[in-house]
Amino acid sequence: MNLINHQILLASRPQGEATVDNFKLVQAPVPTPDQLADGQVVVRHHYLSLDPYMRGRMNDSKSYAEPQPLNSVMLGGTVGEVVASKHPKFAVGDQVLGMGGWQEYAVVDAHVRGAIHKIDTTHIPLSAYLGSVGMPGVTGWYGLVKIINPKAGETVVVSAASGAVGSVVGQLAKARGCRVVGFAGGPDKCKYVVDELGFDACIDYKAHQDARSLYAALKEATPKGIDGYFENVGGAILDAVLLRMNAFGRIAMCGMIAGYNGEPLPLANPALILVNRLKIEGFIVSEHPEVWPEATNELGTLLATGKLKFRESVAKGIASAPEAFLGLLKGKNFGKQLVKLV
Amino acid sequence: MNLINHQILLASRPQGEATVDNFKLVQAPVPTPDQLADGQVVVRHHYLSLDPYMRGRMNDSKSYAEPQPLNSVMLGGTVGEVVASKHPKFAVGDQVLGMGGWQEYAVVDAHVRGAIHKIDTTHIPLSAYLGSVGMPGVTGWYGLVKIINPKAGETVVVSAASGAVGSVVGQLAKARGCRVVGFAGGPDKCKYVVDELGFDACIDYKAHQDARSLYAALKEATPKGIDGYFENVGGAILDAVLLRMNAFGRIAMCGMIAGYNGEPLPLANPALILVNRLKIEGFIVSEHPEVWPEATNELGTLLATGKLKFRESVAKGIASAPEAFLGLLKGKNFGKQLVKLV
Numbered sequence: 001m002n003l004i005n006h007q008i009l010l011a012s013r014p015q016g017e018a019t020v021d022n023f024k025l026v027q028a029p030v031p032t033p034d035q036l037a038d039g040q041v042v043v044r045h046h047y048l049s050l051d052p053y054m055r056g057r058m059n060d061s062k063s064y065a066e067p068q069p070l071n072s073v074m075l076g077g078t079v080g081e082v083v084a085s086k087h088p089k090f091a092v093g094d095q096v097l098g099m100g101g102w103q104e105y106a107v108v109d110a111h112v113r114g115a116i117h118k119i120d121t122t123h124i125p126l127s128a129y130l131g132s133v134g135m136p137g138v139t140g141w142y143g144l145v146k147i148i149n150p151k152a153g154e155t156v157v158v159s160a161a162s163g164a165v166g167s168v169v170g171q172l173a174k175a176r177g178c179r180v181v182g183f184a185g186g187p188d189k190c191k192y193v194v195d196e197l198g199f200d201a202c203i204d205y206k207a208h209q210d211a212r213s214l215y216a217a218l219k220e221a222t223p224k225g226i227d228g229y230f231e232n233v234g235g236a237i238l239d240a241v242l243l244r245m246n247a248f249g250r251i252a253m254c255g256m257i258a259g260y261n262g263e264p265l266p267l268a269n270p271a272l273i274l275v276n277r278l279k280i281e282g283f284i285v286s287e288h289p290e291v292w293p294e295a296t297n298e299l300g301t302l303l304a305t306g307k308l309k310f311r312e313s314v315a316k317g318i319a320s321a322p323e324a325f326l327g328l329l330k331g332k333n334f335g336k337q338l339v340k341l342v
Numbered sequence: 343m344n345l346i347n348h349q350i351l352l353a354s355r356p357q358g359e360a361t362v363d364n365f366k367l368v369q370a371p372v373p374t375p376d377q378l379a380d381g382q383v384v385v386r387h388h389y390l391s392l393d394p395y396m397r398g399r400m401n402d403s404k405s406y407a408e409p410q411p412l413n414s415v416m417l418g419g420t421v422g423e424v425v426a427s428k429h430p431k432f433a434v435g436d437q438v439l440g441m442g443g444w445q446e447y448a449v450v451d452a453h454v455r456g457a458i459h460k461i462d463t464t465h466i467p468l469s470a471y472l473g474s475v476g477m478p479g480v481t482g483w484y485g486l487v488k489i490i491n492p493k494a495g496e497t498v499v500v501s502a503a504s505g506a507v508g509s510v511v512g513q514l515a516k517a518r519g520c521r522v523v524g525f526a527g528g529p530d531k532c533k534y535v536v537d538e539l540g541f542d543a544c545i546d547y548k549a550h551q552d553a554r555s556l557y558a559a560l561k562e563a564t565p566k567g568i569d570g571y572f573e574n575v576g577g578a579i580l581d582a583v584l585l586r587m588n589a590f591g592r593i594a595m596c597g598m599i600a601g602y603n604g605e606p607l608p609l610a611n612p613a614l615i616l617v618n619r620l621k622i623e624g625f626i627v628s629e630h631p632e633v634w635p636e637a638t639n640e641l642g643t644l645l646a647t648g649k650l651k652f653r654e655s656v657a658k659g660i661a662s663a664p665e666a667f668l669g670l671l672k673g674k675n676f677g678k679q680l681v682k683l684v
Binding site for chain 1: 607615618620623
């Protein structure tokens with residue numbers, strides 16, 4: 001008898017803001033072991049990762065990735081255990097990281113290079129492979145190390161500082177001797193960013209209703225200006241940061257969540273790029289697989305030794321994924337947003 | 343008896359658009375040879391260079407350079423001949439390149455490193471040291487070679503294509519096997535850019551009154567998208583270019599003349615930097631003196647062998663400098679804008 005797989009499909013494309021109606025929960029049978037082709041494995045997902053980039057793929061517009069097809073399972077990173085295998089290198093019980101999507105089980109062609117990876121949870125919790133030691137962590141590492149490349153004593157600013165990516169950026173920058181300032185939404189997140197993650201300061205952007213007030217707070221927190229900025233949000237925060245950038249500053253463009261829902265958000269004063277001889281670089285970590293070993297080695301070591309802290313928001317059950325995802329887009333999560341399935 | 347030196351001073355800072363009233367013509371005596379200190383030389387200027395960056399220095403705002411002080415001689419590049427010398431390495435009659443400013447004569451402390459350079463006009467005309475083989479040429483070289491770094495077959499776009507910088511960018515890109523598209527103002531300049539400079543296409547931005555029309559023309563001229571963009575103007579052209587950039591495109595930010603007079607010109611859709619993983623870099627060539635020998639070697643060789651073409655707009659007499667400069671800011675010049683003094 002087949003097990004039942006619950007899946008979330010993309011049912012329709014958002015008109016402006018995404019809503020729960022854009023998603024659909026369906027059931028499908030999980031193949032039995034004898035139904036698998038050679039090389040296939042069945043993975044039971046323990047955690048599903050929710051990430052802002054998924055919002056971009058819901059649109060049918062030019063983006064770095066193909067749009068998510070309608071009526072297919074939402075794509076996403078997953079960790080879980082192998083429950084059936086017709087691949088010699090994967091055994092039942094192996095813990096694996098993959099891109100299994102928003103569903104309880106995934107049938108994976110394990111011979112496809114990179115489709116799933118075995119992971120070791122001796123010193124690193126399973127869920128961290130979707131966060132600080134996974135794609136978000138390597139994203140933060142790449143932007144900080146390869147684009148911002150800060151020197152000790154420089155000032156680094158990161159938006160969405162309590163999140164899966166931002167928290168890694170700030171802690172790596174602190175480890176490199178920088179002054180680190182975060183932006184986060186609300187006093188609780190800001191307190192966490194300073195007290196737990198060790199940032200030098202954190203600005204609650206929700207406490208500032210206009211550009212002048214936001215800029216004043218940023219100026220106070222960055223008395224020597226800003227040398228590196230890791231961008232996760234765009235909009236008003238980016239405008240304020242540009243006004244504080246020092247000559248030869250570097251900006252790693254990782255996300256612009258503020259503009260995902262509708263009209264493009266303009267940049268107020270691009271001439272500052274020239275005036276301050278800035279370098280701005282957009283990147284997507286999946287296009288830089290060559291850094292993965294170096295990045296995960298540093299991140300894993302820091303995490304295993306308690307020097308890289310992280311926090312998770314965990315929704316329960318596959319049916320909770322759409323609402324948890326919409327909350328993530330509005331900053332309702334606190335740390336890495338996961339869905340726990342087992 | 344002293345010779346008389348005519349000089350243009352910055353009399354006041356512009357409120358919005360610069361006008362002739364911001365400048366003042368004055369006279370001052372030129373020191374006689376016996377009045378010179380050790381190491382000083384007197385240079386009689388033959389040509390004065392007018393460049394868009396000078397507009398930025400007229401403002402009293404944060405910029406990459408100190409603002410031009412009020413009531414001092416307008417700063418600027420000059421070529422001329424030594425007419426008196428108390429420096430052992432400079433003799434009367436030597437031709438030199440310097441930053442003598444908007445005046446007929448300059449007294450130069452020749453022992454200050456880089457204050458003046460001897461130049462050789464055997465194969466290169468004197469005025470070209472202010473253009474294609476001088477600061478504008480090296481500016482174009484740096485942005486193209488060090489930032490855009492195009493491969494054969496890629497598409498490179500440059501704004502202000504008939505100007506001192508843009509003309510060099512395009513010809514260097516053609517020499518590297520690229521498809522090259524320029525923007526210029528008016529049919530005469532566009533015809534020159536294609537017929538004389540050898541660009542593949544040139545878009546007359548004045549013939550397009552709205553963003554849609556400008557974009558359509560750019561799309562037609564860049565069927566494979568844009569891999570490198572050399573920015574001299576900002577504003578609507580930059581917005582159109584961003585929409586045509588290919589993944590991993592590079593933008594060298596050299597000037598944003600469209601925004602020099604007033605309110606900052608916003609960038610419509612900065613999220614495209616992320617979507618297309620662009621690299622944008624602002625630069626000022628004077629901060630990269632290490633490239634000068636390599637750049638001038640290539641530029642000088644191309645120019646001396648007739649492979650680097652250029653055009654000049656020449657105003658006559660020091661009193662004509664303010665009006666010629668204001669015309670330059672409006673694109674009234676055709677090629678490198680000079681003032682001929684001898």
